[in-house]
Amino acid sequence: MMQCPSCESNVTFQKELFRGAHCEVCGSMLFVPATYSRVLVAIAIITAEALLWAGNIRKLFYPALGVQFGFLASLFLGFPVAFLILTAMVRTIPHFIPPRLVGRQTRTVTTLGLIP
Numbered sequence: 001m002m003q004c005p006s007c008e009s010n011v012t013f014q015k016e017l018f019r020g021a022h023c024e025v026c027g028s029m030l031f032v033p034a035t036y037s038r039v040l041v042a043i044a045i046i047t048a049e050a051l052l053w054a055g056n057i058r059k060l061f062y063p064a065l066g067v068q069f070g071f072l073a074s075l076f077l078g079f080p081v082a083f084l085i086l087t088a089m090v091r092t093i094p095h096f097i098p099p100r101l102v103g104r105q106t107r108t109v110t111t112l113g114l115i116p
């Protein structure tokens with residue numbers, strides 16, 4: 001279970017939290033921390049590449065593209081696959097590993113105060 005950082009009430013997970021959602025109790029903005037999202041993205045990409053590697057998908061490209069470009073093509077194919085995995089992950093993983101919600105998203109731009 002996740003908690004609102006301002007009023008400490010329990011927050012049920014919804015995927016909107018990745019973009020920012022209001023706390024139902026106190027109304028403050030809640031976000032899944034950027035680090036959490038980045039870790040999910042990293043895991044999705046690694047899983048996708050590992051799946052393609054294990055499935056020997058790259059070898060399908062070798063006859064047409066050669067080893068080097070076939071390898072690159074399978075790497076690029078990893079991104080749409082990673083996206084699919086990520087879509088499934090953002091709906092499931094937070095139920096098992098709840099993120100620590102933050103009141104505002106700390107991105108480099110906001111840290112530098114470029115956006116008022």
Ligand SMILES: [Zn+2]
Pocket residue numbers: 004005006007008009023024025026027028
């Ligand atoms: Zn709250």
